[in-house]
Amino acid sequence: MSTIMDVLIIGGGPTGLYASFYAGLRDLSVAIFEAQAELGGKINFYPEKMVWDVGALPPTKGKKVKEQLIEQAKLFNPTVYTKTKIVALTKENDLFYAEDDLGRTHIGRTVLVCIGGGVVSPQKLPCFIHNNVDDFIHYQFPDQQAINGKHLVISGGGDAAVDYAIEAASYGAKVTLCYRGEQLRAHEAQVKKLTTEGIHVIMNHTIDGVNQADTFNMILTLKNSQTKERIDYLCDHLLIQHGYDRDSALLDRVSFDLAKHEDFYLNCEIPTKTSHPGVFAAGDIHYFAGKVNLLAGAFQDAAQAINQIKHYLDPASVPQAMVSSHNEKFSEMNHQLLVNE
Template sequence: MTTIADVLIIGGGPTGLYASFYAGLRDLSVVLFEAQAELGGKINFYPEKMVWDVGALPPTKGKKVKEHLIEQAKLFDPTIYLKTKIIELTKEDNLFYAVDDQGRTHVGRTILVCIGGGVVSPQKLPCFIHNNVDNYIHYQFPDQQAIQGKHLVISGGGDAAVDYAIEAVSYGAKVTLCYRGEKLKAHEAQVKKMKAEGIQVLMNHTIDGVNQAETFNMVLRLKNSANHETIDFLCDHLLIQHGYDRDSGLLDKVSFDLARHEDFYLNCEIPTKTSHPGVFAAGDIHYFKGKVNLLAGAFQDAAQAVNQIKHYLEPTSVPQAMVSSHNEKFSERNRQLLVNE
């Protein structure tokens, strides 16, 4: 027998995670889909950086914010699918059918789109990579303890690459920046700061291969883009910052009309309420006049969307959930927390 969820949440970033929590608070059954292997969305791109823009939360590393969001999202036992990309959405008899990339069909009474800027994946190295060095190649900033006292090569010339180079030095790493062009694309002030740190920069060089090494974790074959000569370069860790590929094809594969803003974002006359009944959006993927594109704003979007969904499914329901400080759903948990203080 097919289970029909109250809401199918597409996207497991901060917005989708908070929506999962708030939907449970409003007694809605949830199925959440995340295309990547782990929850967290864009927070996974800056695990070691501090997050400052969440009210009442002290500066906290991205990985810790993600950890708390996931714990909160699972509070009311949603069904969560990882490595599951929704590729098609259809509607029949007021029910929505979401087809995933594994051929499964999921049924829901509503859809909540929380895909941010689309399914974002880091661009990978196109060259040969020896299997034994996989653990030393990173596409997001590595754990600071892993690189302390080690030689880290960062491939890239944009803002993220230069920022990470400066940050890695502060964690005690020896850093070399490798870039294919003649001039770095990062902000001039950060480039100046990087040079002041004494960070080695190899311009006009691309990584042409990665092999195992004896004294270090790996040896990079670097190719000079000007004269095509190659050199071998030893290092312990490699951080790739070549940008990201964005897959936003889902919104082009729906069987019903959805108003768009700038040919991509879902246009909402009323915040989080799309042009099609039963389809809602939250976070960066949706647009309305005056929208705040902050992490803190994503939580407001999520709660607003869930309240809209609750009213859509149950028109006589109260406009919003009772505040957490008085909500009976937390009574037993609050008692346990007070006992453990």
């Protein structure tokens, strides 16, 4: 029989990761479930961009913030599942049963939903792709050293595509932006900067195939969306920015009622407490009056949810954990850090 966890955290993004850490402070056992191959949630989509909205943290690249969140989340040894999508949730005798897409069932005393805007997956290219070029096709911003001095094609015409084109050029890449439409959809100021930077733009074309090349990493087949004519185009790396698919079907596959806001977000009259006992929510997926949709707000939500969960499981418990600077759990670690200063 599966081990019964105090908290099943669905979603391994920033909210779920911080909730795992805070649950350790409150002596709660945790299992984290992340549908994607890596923890980090949406931060994985902007690894090279600077994160500015966390108090006392200087501007820090997304990938560094992610690394530190994961390290912090694992401090109290949670059970972590990646490439694991929870597809159904039932309740029996005050226990929750979460079924994953591999047919396994996980048991918890409570559930904390931290799926953000749903399980987010980048929209993939629908055309033929040669197997040997997989390492050079990206759906998130590639490592800046990998693209320095290389030819990068970015497919897309929205804000992210244009921002990334400008950013990649600043890292020394030769950049081409390819877009299916007649006019870019990005913010006017950024489009103007794109022109000022001299970044090459190919309008009215889509990518119709990707093959291995000899002198470059790949050869793209570009199809004119108006004339249907095709041309070959050489490049080293390809970054796809076609938007994201959002899957929140889990919330429709529960065996109990959950009140929603705008037919999507979990409605919480008291922050983080859903309409069903034992089910809590934190981060972008839940709504309450005055909700702040910032990364810093997600951390507050996570701590609030864990405190609510602790009280649900043990009504006699103290309202919140002792602040980390005085918490005895960190005594030895604090001593080592001071010694190593």
